[in-house]
Amino acid sequence: MITKKTILKASSLSLLAFSILIQVSAQELRPFTAVNSPYNEHHAVLAPFGGLFFSVGYHPENAGGQTDPGDIWMSEPSGTSNWSKPQRVKELSTSGNDIVVGFTDPVSILVYHDGQQMPKGIHAYSRLNNSWTYLRPLSIENFNNESNLFSGRLSADKQTLIMSIQTKDGFGNEDIFVSFKTAENSWTAPLNLGPTINSYAQEQTPYLSEDQRTLYFSSNANAGGRGKNIFYSHRVDNSWQNWTQPKELLTANSIGSESGYANIFTDENLAIFTTTSNSEGMGDFVLIAFEKQSWEDNEEAQQLARTITASASTELENEGQNLKVPETEIMTSDSTTQSQVKNKMQISDRIQDDKKNNAAITSTTPLVLTVEDKSSERDASTLVQKQEEKVTKVPLKEVQILDAKTSEPLSYRLTLSDDSAFIKEVENQEEMRQAFNAWDWKHIMVLAKGYMPLGFNIEEWQQIEEGKLKMETAVSGASLVLKNIQFDRGTSEFADTKTLQELDRLVLFMKENQDIKIRLEGHTDNIGDPALNKELSIRRASKIRTYLALKGIDYERIRTTGWGGTRPLADNSSEEGREINRRVELYIER
Template identity: 30%
Template sequence: MFANFISHGQSVQWASKIIAFSSEYTDQLLGKEYRAIHALGRPSKYPKFGNTPSAWQSLTPDSPSGEYLIVSFDTVKQIKQVVVFENFGAGSLTRIEAFDENNKLYLLRELPPSYAQANGQITRIKLNALTPFKVKSIKITLNSERVKGFSQIDAIAISDDDKPIEASIALEKDPNASLVKENLGLAINSKFNEICPVVSPDGKSLYFTRWKHPENLGSAKNQDIWVSQLGDDKKWMKASLFPAPINNEENNAVCGISPNGKTMLLNNVYGKDGQMEKGVSLSFKLRTGDWSFPKPIRIQNFKNKSEYSEYTLAPNGKILLMTTETKDSYGGKDIYVSFLKSDDTWTEPKNIGPNVNSGESESTPFIAPDGVTMYFSSSGHVGYGNNDIFLTRRLDDTWLNWSIPENVGPVVNTNQWDGYFSVSAQGDYAYFSSVENSMGAEDIYRIKIPEKVKPQTLVQFAGKVVDATSKNPMNAKIVVRSTISSDTMAVEYDPYLGDFSFMWPTKKPFVVEVKSKGYLAKREQFDFRKESKYMELNRIISLMPLEINKQFKLPTLNFAQSKADIQKESFEALDGIVLILQDNPVYHILIEGHTDLQGDWNENLQLSVDRAIKVKEYLISKGIESSRIQTKGWGGTKPVSSSVLEDKRRLNRRVEFTLFFNE
């Protein structure tokens, strides 16, 4: 389903750095359109050609002194082929030359005035053999007077192979016949515009926007939000108009829903008088089931030359991706990222970079529930139509490094405008807007997501936190940490209901830490790397109340007969003790070991001491200072069960704890 960027054993390199250029087109009203940087990387318009801001264009159309561009590549190597994507005004090239490692210049080919066969073409230089030197960079020289008007260079590549370089970026011609896009029908679509579908992470609610529908609010029937629920038959029920205050007489749209379904990201800033301003807001689900009046997101130094912006919120609720146009944009609207600060404002947006952003406009970004995969619409990458939907994946935690965008394929993308691609956490269906074969204007469609287009497989972890004694819901702090990376997530938590929900990639083992003041913390580790499908997990987490100078024990901390070794299943409970001591450095702890009544009295006394010492050693191994830990052994003198039955007698083989302040 992708544009095929695989080189099939062919060593293709695309220009990665601008060394020098004669001039580049600039305009104070534009961003970085037409700059030399747009000659880097893969082509933006192929297999189409034509005038585009995603290509290098000289300052003037017909310079008598000529123009040139020098680019370098990531790897210095011998080559057998050079290609230049002349996107517009082809025919101006006069020379193609190569620099070796010592910056000596070699002529590879001179081009006659008649070499161009079309206004846009791929100009290929094939050599009879590998160059005897390693190529460091390529220089192309243009006589811009050969072709009247502007000439554009979209991309430059080299290869040590004879195979055509353009074959490595060929678009798929024959879509998989089993992958059919499904119009959602009259329950969702009408003769009016249906756009901006957002499916809730649990896949059970579909929010979308209708334009000029007769049932919309206000006399102008502006853009309003509608919602449909998934029925038991897995079909969408008849959509209904979303209630106030989310809908008003102005333009309304949902941009995203949090993983627990309790936070809604909304386009525009809501005024108390019903007026709207450009921007973005958050609404929160109340205990009554209603939604709160939208609260504006305040983004520092936010600027936008475009009339429109789109927004998407990362699953952790702390990273906001948006489209906006500034003087620093690569062209039109670009995708930027902003981070939530401790004062509840958001950082100044940063451009996420040229891998994603092109000289054309990027729009409708959607960050999948995995927090890694982003879908967006653009006409600045290799595609089928005016605007195609692409996929890119986040490569690190900066949110500024992304993979090369990949076209999601011809079943979704048409020769017209395509956008608003949304997926649920299950990763089964994708939802998007299209005008192809619609009932009137734009309609909403869904498609079974092809494997390569899917976000990461997720586990939905939901549950409650309760007091172990009263069984009542309680307040708690929940943190999820990856055991193989630096990923950390503070879980959004409702202290009134005591429930929580979060989503996590199955390929990353994780630890869930649950803490509450005055309670023994819990830490539990999970590993779902063998799971290949979305799964749901429900847990009730009970926290044990703690009191200073009051003895307590851990139900899962027991020992084998005549043994002092800590059993593996006891580690998680002991980690709860570690968390308490880490969070409360003024606490000290007394560890008291016990045995059952079997065996020699003196041996049992020593065994009880050994058990206490083993627990102490475990705490020390986790970073707790030895000076904060005291131990004592009681042998079998304090049994909790005198039964002769083993399942009862084993309860005596235990360790008990007392927290205290050291005076």
């Protein structure tokens, strides 16, 4: 049986030795004993709902047994500081090497398979009820990994993939590449990060900071025969080719061969990484205070940025002079000469634009791909900028919130949302108007305990008849169409952030009305096979139930059914009608 060679967690003697090692190195290293096993734990990813997904190699329960390099396992928080016993996720596992890359939303996961039972590449799965369902392969242009190994992660904003693969034109073994999302399920060809990051050796387990300026990764190029160490480097321009010289982390490189360093426990500011006794040993997870490396405080990064900026400016000036056209030529009446002048000017503009795009990142230069802060406390300067960009707003009208039968005023709450996943709760319409003046809100939802929730975009709110909004009580049989919930065509995969916002508002409604049970009914248009349409409608309703359950709503409070295209609301002969018919309806069941 393959077991760890040095760190034997079942032994009190080894734990004592580990404690001594911590004291000697003056580092707060904590073995993640709740999830570690005698086998090879690596590449941990924290799910949006709190579960920890990771790979375990050579476990006898793996699909390929003790020769299987990695199946997907998961553990969930249990109590304030404990974790449940890890369980193998069979739907996500094959007999080959399986790696969790990230979550595109709380119920959608990306997993890499090495080609043993599934085609080599990254694949999308969706959680329905209590199991994972295969969706499709991720389309990455010219993706090819010649190695049996893979590591990679999805960025915080879900728009960038950073990965370690081996290609024919690489620098050695596994190199680190980046790919960018261009459309739903479509990604650019992997771009090699260049010779500053990559070497003749192995560069693996990349992790990008939230602002995508700092890269953490493992390499055995300069580890002195000890396996791999963890390094960091700062990106200094938008080409993704210019980086500071990688440096070793101070706190994590102290035990053996280290890899997989990532700040996944952001609330506690903890990083997780895998350590082994040597490059062939089994891996254990270790927790440590995250060693944040600031791009702004790194003098090498700042100097390199200034050098690149100066070089780009010089090239702009030189090329602008080379393409400069005499005024007499510009003023000529000859049509051919005028056309030549115009072409030269366009070429000059294009060259200057290209140079500007590759200019260095400075403290005032935004990144191509950044994570916009959507926290409740918006940065004041950002708010000012937003206000300057917006046209003058029409003041939000005052609306009376009334019981539909008695016309009595109701106690209510409001939620506001923008085009991202950010939601803000306010207690009254005065707070709503203040928030509306400070930010570009797009949607308003009204919540009153015991009543059906109602949602409006800004235009609809302004058009509420007579300024009176009448709300129906949430009695058995009451229903509403969840009109902002959209799915990718032909799938049960959520289409956009507006869908998640609508679901989060539904969570608020369910939490405020604990005695209510609901039924979700899925509907499609009549295009395609009726049996497949019915199956799809059931899967979509079940997907919503899974999301609500992950957000803390009792699973037993939600029933689901699917009607396919048998209950249309509109004529299916037009696209507008078919769009109306593709819906999910909510019914109250007391």
